[in-house]
Amino acid sequence: MKLIPVxxxxxxxxxxxxxxxxxxxxxxxxAVVLVLQNPLYLAVCGLGVLSLVLLAEAGEECRPFLxxxxxxxxxxxxxxxxxxxxxxxxxxxxxxxxxxxRLDVTLEAVAYGAxxxxxxxxxxxxxxxxSVTVSPDDLLDILSRxxxxxxxxxxxxxxxxxxxxxxxxxxxxxQLARGERLRGxxxxxxxxxxxxxxxxxxxxxxxxxxxxxxxxxxxxxxxGRVTRRRLPLKGRDLVVxxxxxxxxxxxxxxxxxxxxxxxxxxxxxxxxxFRTWATVSLAGFFALLQVxxxxxxxxxxxxxxx
Amino acid sequence: xxxxxxxxxxxxxxxKESRESRVDGNVPGRGSTFGQWVPRALxxxxxxxxxxxxxxxxxxxxxxxxxxxxxxxxxxVLLVILFLRFEEREYGAREVAAVGALAAVGAAGRVFFAxxxxxxxxxxxxxxxxxxxxxxxxxxxxxxxxxxxxIFLGHGPWTPWQMLAWxxxxxxxxxxxxxxxxKSLLAAAAILVTSWGxxxxxxxxxxxxxxxxxxxxxxxxxxxxxxxxxxxxxxxAGNLVFVLALWRPMAEMLRRYRERFRFRYxxxxxxxxxxxxxxxxxxxx
Numbered sequence: 001m002k003l004i005p006v007x008x009x010x011x012x013x014x015x016x017x018x019x020x021x022x023x024x025x026x027x028x029x030x031a032v033v034l035v036l037q038n039p040l041y042l043a044v045c046g047l048g049v050l051s052l053v054l055l056a057e058a059g060e061e062c063r064p065f066l067x068x069x070x071x072x073x074x075x076x077x078x079x080x081x082x083x084x085x086x087x088x089x090x091x092x093x094x095x096x097x098x099x100x101x102r103l104d105v106t107l108e109a110v111a112y113g114a115x116x117x118x119x120x121x122x123x124x125x126x127x128x129x130x131s132v133t134v135s136p137d138d139l140l141d142i143l144s145r146x147x148x149x150x151x152x153x154x155x156x157x158x159x160x161x162x163x164x165x166x167x168x169x170x171x172x173x174x175q176l177a178r179g180e181r182l183r184g185x186x187x188x189x190x191x192x193x194x195x196x197x198x199x200x201x202x203x204x205x206x207x208x209x210x211x212x213x214x215x216x217x218x219x220x221x222x223x224g225r226v227t228r229r230r231l232p233l234k235g236r237d238l239v240v241x242x243x244x245x246x247x248x249x250x251x252x253x254x255x256x257x258x259x260x261x262x263x264x265x266x267x268x269x270x271x272x273x274f275r276t277w278a279t280v281s282l283a284g285f286f287a288l289l290q291v292x293x294x295x296x297x298x299x300x301x302x303x304x305x306x
Numbered sequence: 307x308x309x310x311x312x313x314x315x316x317x318x319x320x321x322k323e324s325r326e327s328r329v330d331g332n333v334p335g336r337g338s339t340f341g342q343w344v345p346r347a348l349x350x351x352x353x354x355x356x357x358x359x360x361x362x363x364x365x366x367x368x369x370x371x372x373x374x375x376x377x378x379x380x381x382x383v384l385l386v387i388l389f390l391r392f393e394e395r396e397y398g399a400r401e402v403a404a405v406g407a408l409a410a411v412g413a414a415g416r417v418f419f420a421x422x423x424x425x426x427x428x429x430x431x432x433x434x435x436x437x438x439x440x441x442x443x444x445x446x447x448x449x450x451x452x453x454x455x456x457i458f459l460g461h462g463p464w465t466p467w468q469m470l471a472w473x474x475x476x477x478x479x480x481x482x483x484x485x486x487x488x489k490s491l492l493a494a495a496a497i498l499v500t501s502w503g504x505x506x507x508x509x510x511x512x513x514x515x516x517x518x519x520x521x522x523x524x525x526x527x528x529x530x531x532x533x534x535x536x537x538x539x540x541x542x543a544g545n546l547v548f549v550l551a552l553w554r555p556m557a558e559m560l561r562r563y564r565e566r567f568r569f570r571y572x573x574x575x576x577x578x579x580x581x582x583x584x585x586x587x588x589x590x591x
């Protein structure tokens with residue numbers, strides 16, 4: 001069973017961001033990817049996301065997310081032409097099916113499916129990058145500002161999970177030593193042999209919860225917050241946070257009316273809706289992150305200043 | 307009477323006396339993250355914003371008509387609203403610790419069964435928690451199972467939707483409290499948890515459909531759901547097996563956990579009476 005979180009601490013600019021700034025960066029990029037329709041803008045975003053992965057030195061960790069995103073992209077690219085009858089250029093005249101109707105595949109639907117597939121790939125990779133660069137503890141710290149009790153429950157769960165897994169391993173070994181058929185045999189028999197194990201784990205976790213509840217009560221839980229971990233915003237966060245929000249806001253408001261690009265009934269020319277200032281701004285944002293990040297890595301003085 | 311019991315009762319009694327309506331043994335908190343009124347005000351503001359957002363989106367007012375972004379945003383806002391609601395209720399240490407433990411078990415179960423597509427005990431545990439500890443606690447346990455297990459399996463755009471779907475599954479467990487007879491309860495639980503195998507899949511398909519499929523109509527939604535049919539079927543079948551094998555013993559364990567902390571204060575000069583026995587009540591006091 002997996003015991004180690006996806007998150008890996010590293011000495012990079014992206015890992016060093018305040019969780020709020022990191023979340024703002026990733027949320028803004030997800031918003032940009034979701035609202036922009038022009039494939040050229042999305043290509044710029046794709047290159048930008050790739051540069052961020054390299055900056056975070058998280059290529060290896062992001063690979064499973066990339067594979068999953070590619071599978072989902074394939075599904076999206078396959079599904080859209082099958083359900084979309086719009087578009088002026090029919091590529092294939094298909095048969096009539098009960099629920100889906102006539103399966104005519106159009107060039108526009110194929111293009112929309114391909115671009116949507118690329119979009120889901122970018123979104124999955126961005127979430128993956130967030131998983132591997134933002135510490136779960138810091139994430140819970142953010143959650144605790146919204147809801148103290150639920151974040152405390154989550155923190156307890158994070159703390160209980162490894163001990164539960166270790167306990168499960170030990171109990172499995174004991175059961176195996178006693179001759180229980182936990183391995184080998186039919187799947188159903190194995191599953192059946194596991195049920196008493198699950199029951200014991202469940203009982204043990206409730207006992208542990210009772211002990212924790214008593215300890216919490218004894219330490220005055222409910223009498224208000226007595227400590228708070230403070231993570232100060234640094235210079236780099238004050239650059240990344242407003243810039244990310246500005247990029248997202250610009251993308252959302254410039255996307256009104258189709259984001260300068262329409263797929264139906266006929267494909268627009270991508271260059272027609274392409275605005276140089278928007279591209280330069282978007283590429284400049286990623287370039288700025290690269291410059292700051294590379295300098296941060298290279299010069300300790302710069303790192304200490306921001 | 308236990309040694310020192312009277313002394314403790316004198317100290318605890320005045321605080322409990324003003325809150326006699328609480329019989330679950332939790333001492334309500336006197337402070338919260340934002341104070342007493344901020345979570346409530348924030349929740350109401352967010353609810354109003356959410357409905358305004360949906361209204362503007364349906365009317366097609368730009369930029370609110372981008373459902374790809376809206377769906378993710380609305381799911382997150384709804385989660386924040388429901389978390390704030392949990393904060394307002396001021397649950398005690400018992401619920402907080404129990405939710406943490408149940409979320410850990412659910413996450414461990416989900417990670418353990420990760421190799422089997424669709425099969426995992428998270429839905430079953432969320433519904434069970436909702437039944438045994440109330441709809442709101444069930445919601446929180448379900449949402450935290452998703453959040454915690456994805457720390458180990460990896461977050462994605464599906465995380466807020468999983469939190470919402472499992473949270474709703476947990477909340478729906480509260481409906482089972484209406485069934486008194488054990489046999490009808492087990493049958494209702496089996497139907498509910500098995501149904502959640504499919505409902506969970508349909509809810510998860512919703513973000514996928516809203517964000518990446520065009521046009522948004524019934525045909526495209528049914529086609530989207532058909533891609534996950536086998537996963538949903540395995541999920542539902544797994545849920546049914548978990549209910550039939552584990553519901554009764556685990557529900558009994560959770561009931562005992564609740565009873566262990568339950569007591570009622572009858573007033574000055576009288577004994578503490580608990581629903582589970584005086585000895586247990588005195589242990590808590």
